[in-house]
Amino acid sequence: MRLETIIAGVMVASLVLYALLGGADYGGGVWDLFAFGKRAREQRVLIAEAIGPVWEANHVWLILVIVILFTAFPPAFAAIATALHIPITLLLIGIVLRGTSFTFRSHDVQRDDVQRRWSLVFSIASIITPVLLGIILGAIASGTIRVENGVLSTGFFRSWLAPFPFAVGFFALALFAFLAAVYLTLETQVRELQEDFRARALVAGVAVGLLALIVFVLAEKGAPTVRAGISRTWWALGLHIFTAVFATGAFYALWTKKYRLVRVCAASQVTLILLGWAFAQFPNLVEPDITITSAAAPPITLELLLIALVLGAVLLFPSYYYLFRIFKTPQSGTRTQ
């Protein structure tokens, strides 16, 4: 396998991890907005406790995607950052407001009106940011970012201001909300709260299914080459079958309250969706002009980057595991409370 393909693979893996971990943190913000009923306050507290220790670390997967992109595939980064200047800028505002309002909320006066105000900023930013992320990915897949002789020829609106990228945006939002609800069932031992998030996971799961359908239909005009990849190639059928198995598995496990199984199924489902997109777009980095190979940095840069990624992973994963072991294993104390 070519070096640049391996690195592109690492980049996709980082993006998958960002969706599974960072995405769920955004999903938590969605459920903060939709916290209602007599346990609304408990729901918010649970979400905040689940996100608090990990969101900054989870967020770094996105940074990793970006640094890999601009180190290994500089022209692709330049083209994306130019054509998608507007949605990326909006994405950044969303990222800034989500992170800061979450932190401000926990350090500001613990008075209801003050807390509500920060919650509102936090949850709205948590909704807008995934939509923008989806819009950006959808635009990259759409084939409407055209570069001729190193100059962007398709302007600053056309590629993303279209039905398909927006559908992908809402699809991403639904996926993140789904993941968050699923994870949150395992964050508490309180049965009523588990039920609350189980119900939310079911709703979000249905939304994921509907939006997947809409994205697929819109892709016919909105992202023809990627759609062709997903519907006609040899591996596509297997991929669809597995995705369907996990989606069904997630619903079954939700229904029967096997929350650990739900988590495995939901995470696998999201992973397969992203991998399916990546395979369908391969070998194009930005449809249709920029390929992994045409945008690749010289071999020495790729070699060194790969070494750095491997060494970094060796340091990173044990630390990451430690973080999650500390905060994501139920404590004996919380069970009795």
Next chain:
Amino acid sequence: MDDLLAARSQMAMSLAFHIIFAAIGIAMPFLMIIAEWRWLRTKDEIYLTLAKRWAKGAAILFAVGAVSGTVLSFELGLLWPNFMGYAGSIIGMPFSLEGFAFFTEAIFLGIYLYGWKRVPPRAHLFAGAMVALSGALSGIFVVIANAWMNAPTGFRIVDGKPVDIDPIAAMMNPAAFPQTLHMTLAAYAATGFVVAGIHAFMLLRDPHNRFHKAALAIALVVGGTTAILQPLSGDLLAKSVAKTQPVKLAAFEGQFQTEQGAPLRIGGIPDETAGVTRYAIEVPYGLSYLAYGDPSATVKGLNDFRRGELPPVAVVHVAFQVMVACGVAMMFIALWSAWRYVRARRKETWLESKWFLRALVAGGSLGFVAIETGWVVTEVGRQPWIIHGVMRTSEAVTPMPGLIIPFITFTLLYIFLAVITVWLLLRQVAASPQAPEPIAKEARLAA
């Protein structure tokens, strides 16, 4: 405002904002682990309170730093896509390493901030040490990338394109060591001074509070030591600039004429049209000696560089003077602190002087003024280049029109964040813990 200026303003504003949080992110964990280590050693609860309260303040600053850093990594492409397209493969390496350092920092920060009751004390201290270490490494990697823009190495240009790329050689560029040293020391000095200033202010109101005394001592040791070392690293960096960017050195000093035995100018206002620097105190042979180690060395003046390749001299010179002045003032405050400590008969009295505390309050923000002006010096001093001698800033900018809109948007957003952050921190500072000294307590009981 044209688009290039808007892009430069947005980048400058984003950096100026982020650098404050980045510097605190480097140094604050170090202060925290010293306090925590003191607690583990002495079992004096006051140090635990201190570590926890510092951590609480730092949590806010870290969050703002993390997101404003994210903005910057995207802005490299949003504003300077041609620069990233050209240089990404050469200088992406330190950014990738920074990615991992930031990752480590964020992971252990989570453990540190939320794990007080969940991990054993030593593991907690270890997490803090990892935050401190990876924070410093993050900063170093980013500054290495900036150093490369000042002294680009590790490639050749053929037909306007970089070839024979060597990312390691790019990281080992001649500006890398002096610049990273200077910035890292600056982070500790500035943070140490600002923390010292805050606790000195609280001590003026509550002179026998042991909590603030303990805090002030730690902040002064870190800030003071680095402030004393900083002029040495500054000298090293200036010598490197003299070699790699002589035009920038001339702008530092407002040196218009090429001169043998050039003087060091203190203060002064460069008049770019007339080509003279007025009202400066001149130390004879000072510049030649400091820059080249030889009082009779020739310093090339601005007039002898190509017209279109000069930075805005007045801005660079004035910023440089302000930075140096702050650094020197900090060094004197640090020496005064050391002298007071050595002279104090009973060690607990070394902080008991109203004028000393007032000086610390007054000097509290000097470090950050120096950091901001220092970045003006290095960034404006590199103009009109984005990569010195290789690519002009105007060639790097995005074709995106209307850049004034994101500039204004981010400016308003950051002003909002700054106001909230300051307000939340003030609230925390104002909630000063009660920690009277034993003597004071007895006196109060007697009364």
